[in-house]
Amino acid sequence: MKHSDCGTAAVKDNKCLVTAYAYDKETPLLVSLAGTKQTVAAIRAAFALGHQVAAKLNGRAVKWSPISAMYETVTTTMVLQVNQQHTIIAHSSLRGQMVGDTLYVILDDDPTDIARAVMERVKPFALIPMFDAWIPYLWDHGRENKLITALTCSGVLAYKIKLDDTWGQIIEIGFEQDKLRSLRECVGLETGSQSLPKRSYLNAETGK
Numbered sequence: 001m002k003h004s005d006c007g008t009a010a011v012k013d014n015k016c017l018v019t020a021y022a023y024d025k026e027t028p029l030l031v032s033l034a035g036t037k038q039t040v041a042a043i044r045a046a047f048a049l050g051h052q053v054a055a056k057l058n059g060r061a062v063k064w065s066p067i068s069a070m071y072e073t074v075t076t077t078m079v080l081q082v083n084q085q086h087t088i089i090a091h092s093s094l095r096g097q098m099v100g101d102t103l104y105v106i107l108d109d110d111p112t113d114i115a116r117a118v119m120e121r122v123k124p125f126a127l128i129p130m131f132d133a134w135i136p137y138l139w140d141h142g143r144e145n146k147l148i149t150a151l152t153c154s155g156v157l158a159y160k161i162k163l164d165d166t167w168g169q170i171i172e173i174g175f176e177q178d179k180l181r182s183l184r185e186c187v188g189l190e191t192g193s194q195s196l197p198k199r200s201y202l203n204a205e206t207g208k
Contacts (some may be wrong), residue, residue: 001032001088001108005147009033009064013193014042021087022106026065028053029091030106030156040075041078047071047089054179058154067091097142098125101164107157114141117157118148125163137179141170204207 006018008118009031016035023029027047028047032038046053050068054061093099094106100156103125113118119135130138145166151158172181 004155006154007044007059009053009055010040011046011051011053012167014039016040016043018055020055020153021055022151022153022156022158023062023064024151024160026063027091028066028089029094029151029158030066031064031089032086033089033153034084034086036083037077037085040087044073044075044089047073067124078101080153096121098122098163101162103161103163104151105159105161106108106153114157116160122161122163134180137174138167138170141174142167157207 001020004019004030006021008015009018010016014035016039018031019034020032021028021030023031031047035043041051043053046049048068048071049068050066052068053064053182056062056066070092071089072092073087075085078083078197091104093104103122105118107114107117116132116135119130119138123130139148147162147164147166152166171180180203192200
């Protein structure tokens, strides 16, 4: 995670520096804060209780609406300033849990191959095999169909992946147009035979 002065977050008179963040609309997913013990504790409490947090990030005013009981925190005390703390507040979905049909992926560094890094996180939720050679095709068409969207962030890379039937349609089209021809043997399909079944790429836990 790259730390920099991105702005501030405040609850009433308690204000902290924000050194990294990622959020989807009004829902904060990851926030890195630095401040006094009192101010850090106030903002952690707001996240835990689902109270609104006002932020000013890179000159832009934002209102965060945390979902109560959905966040985990890691807090450390600064060695040379014992009254100062650094805390990372993260949404529980970042532990690899689905939120409905949505998966959030946050990368704490800048990989040379972002597509591969993101799709590796998606693999556990796929009900069909996923091969490395598929990644460029899935990434491009996932972005084109707004199944993969970049989120507002700083200091990290953040993506929102929607897992629904559209993935199955994208893969079927890939086979029909021979864009995935080299992978037919991998999934036991013969040229010109059956297509992939509908609902082939769904949430493995809910089946929706």
